[in-house]
Amino acid sequence: MKILVCIRQGLDGEINPFDACAYEEALKVKNAEVILLSMGPQSAKDFLLRLTRLGAKKAILLSDKVFAGADTLATAYTLSLAVKKINPDLVFCGRQTLVGDTAQTGPMLSVLAQTQLITNVMSIDEIGETVTCTTRDNGIQTVTLPALLTIERINNLRLPSIMSKLGEVEVWSAEDIGADKEKCGLAGSPTRVVKTFQNESGKRKCKFITDNELPQVISEALKKQNEDIVKTQLSSQKLSKVFIVGEGPRPFAETVSDDITILPLTNAEDLAQKITELKPNAVLWGSDSLSKKVSAQVGAMLGLGLCADCTLLETDGEELYMYRPALSGSVIAKIVSCTKPAMATVRTTQNASDVVVAAGYGARDFLDLVKAFADKIGADMATTRKAVDNDILPYNMQVGLTGKTVSPPVYIAVGVSGAVHHIAGMQRAGTVIAINPDKDAPIFDYADYGILGDAREVLK
Ligand SMILES: Cc1cc2nc3c(=O)[nH]c(=O)nc-3n(C[C@H](O)[C@H](O)[C@H](O)COP(=O)(O)OP(=O)(O)OC[C@H]3O[C@@H](n4cnc5c(N)ncnc54)[C@H](O)[C@@H]3O)c2cc1C
Structure with missing residues (x-):
């Protein structure tokens, strides 16, 4: 079994977190030959070499000046040529990168490399002639090999052991993979960035209210017709x-x-x-x-x-x-x-109810109270990455950059600090209400209403 893992180096020089999960899943497959594939500058060679210490015997770096400036389609095209040359049984990709944050490269690559596809994989249940996975939103899926899987943030990448050995890194140019230069890099990218500017979206003017006003604020927000x-x-x-x-x-x-x-x-x-x-x-x-x-x-x-x-x-x-x-x-x-x-x-909504109650890390000691409050008002529950990483609530509830996007008419953030990564997933909510004892918590910059206080007291 040959498994090719697509890896991207993040802006911080580290492996993209979703790709780290893809790599770990590949390493867990018994008797698999794991090969890493990355597109990037020559300097990424050391980064890949370090990663081989975890188990991959070989890494391939696609590096050529014609690859620079690629959007998702040009990236998928370039990677697909390498996939065809390597001819693996399985290709593992992270769900998305944090730099591009599109979740498009995996599905595009599967089309161009002519493999089957399962996205948003939460667990790989069986691998044989076929591969069966449990997905985040679309149940259990089985496809034949060769197949490409995009992996969610479901594990932690192992650390290298003291005995581990370095593998080899090969650098392949456009010529090595027979690339049509017109389809690579900036030349082959159909999307163009015209301009970038500071993101001020999602910022709101917060009106502070008392605990007693909360029910009325919620019902008025719901009446506002989204x-x-x-x-x-x-x-x-x-x-x-x-x-x-x-x-x-x-x-x-x-x-x-x-x-x-x-x-x-x-x-x-x-x-x-x-x-x-x-x-x-x-x-x-x-x-x-x-x-x-x-x-x-x-x-x-x-x-x-x-x-x-x-x-x-x-x-x-x-x-x-x-x-x-x-x-x-x-x-x-x-x-x-x-x-x-x-x-x-x-950015369309992914919430079933009109109200979403997010319990952050600050609500970890009184989750039952937050759940009871959500049930009482018929709300869905959501959470932050810090709560997920600390095993307080499950990953499928995580809202934000590396979770899901929600935009309910009413979003109530309980014990959520308001990190930019969380805001990315909820900034299009209709009315945002935050409950937090810290008056300087950034969440109040993104809330229409705030209650300054201990949520244990507010929600009881
Ligand atoms: C690359 C990357 C991607 C990320 N992706 C995501 C993502 O998708 N989603 C996400 O959420 N985060 C994400 N994060 C993490 C993010 O940066 C924050 O660390 C995280 O959102 C913080 O979670 P929190 O607000 O629950 O916890 P904290 O930041 O610890 O905040 C807890 C809050 O609870 C308040 N609190 C304490 N006690 C109470 C009480 N009794 N009542 C009410 N409030 C109380 C505190 O004042 C504090 O403001 C990402 C980070 C990185 C680096």
């Missing part, structure tokens, strides 16, 4: 023939078009065919895991740019301008697509 932030930013020019896949992206589509057609979210082959036949100007997708997977597959099938997780759209009647948070949410990038139709996933 006014969507995006609806207040209508473009004056309109784009014709915009397709939405599923109902989720409609509020975004309405900001840029009066000519909207809905397509059901079926499979990538059908949707690619419809888009080719009907030639829309733009196609908008939701940001649930299935939409993300299928949109990336369609992007790879049709060679189209795909901008991930847009929080705002604009048009001048010709181009679609897509705005998305980048670099852990610290900046906003304005992006256009050089290919038509322009395609984007937009």
Whole structure:
């Protein structure tokens, strides 16, 4: 069994956290030959060499100046040539990188390398002629080999043992993999960043209230009919023939078009065919895991740019301008697509209830109280990464950059400090209420209402 693990070096020089989980899962497979694959500058050679100490005998670095500036499609194209050359049984990728944060490269790579695909893997249950995995949102799935799996943050990468040996690192150029230079790097990237600016989105003016006012604030917020932030930013020019896949992206589509057609979210082959036949100007997708997977597959099938997780759209009647948070949410990038139709996933809601109660690490000693409060008001529960990392609540509840995105009409943050990584996952909520005894907690900068106090007292 040959397992190829795709690795990206983060801006901090360390392995991307999701890729670390993919590597650990590969190392756990008995009798597997594990090979690492990365695209990056020559300097990444040492980084890969260090990683071989954990068990991979070999690492391949794709390094060539024509690879620079690649978006997800150009990256997937380049990686796919190496995958074909190595011919593994399984390819493991992290769900997403923290730099790009799109979750597109894995699904695109599976199309271009012609493998089966399972995304958002929470556990690998069986490997033989087929591979069976439990996924985060779409149950248990089985596919035949060769297959590509995108792995969630489900484990911790082992440390090297004292006895461990270094493997070898090979550096492959564009020529070594027979790459068409027009399809690599910046030249082969259909999406272009036009501009970046500081991300101030999500910031709100917090009004402090007392415990007694909480029920009334919640019920008034619910009555406000989920006014969507995006609806207040209508473009004056309109784009014709915009397709939405599923109902989720409609509020975004309405900001840029009066000519909207809905397509059901079926499979990538059908949707690619419809888009080719009907030639829309733009196609908008939701940001649930299935939409993300299928949109990336369609992007790879049709060679189209795909901008991930847009929080705002604009048009001048010709181009679609897509705005998305980048670099852990610290900046906003304005992006256009050089290919038509322009395609984007937009931050749609993934919550079932109108109210989400997030219990952060600060609520760890009185979780029962928070749960009882959530039950009483019919709310879904969510949490932060710190609570997940400390085994307080499960990963599928984690909201944020490395968790899921929610945008319920009401979001109540209990014992949540408001780190930028958490805010990235909830900043489009309708009304945000924070309960925290620390008046300097950043969460109050992102809340409409705040209760300054011990949540144990407030919720009892
Ligand atoms: C690359 C990367 C990705 C990340 N991705 C995510 C992500 O997806 N999601 C995420 O959430 N985080 C993420 N993080 C972690 C993030 O930076 C924070 O560490 C995390 O969100 C903090 O969790 P917290 O607010 O629960 O805990 P803390 O920061 O410890 O805050 C606890 C809060 O509880 C308050 N508190 C204490 N006692 C009480 C009480 N009795 N009542 C009420 N309040 C109380 C405290 O005042 C404090 O503000 C990521 C970090 C990195 C580096």
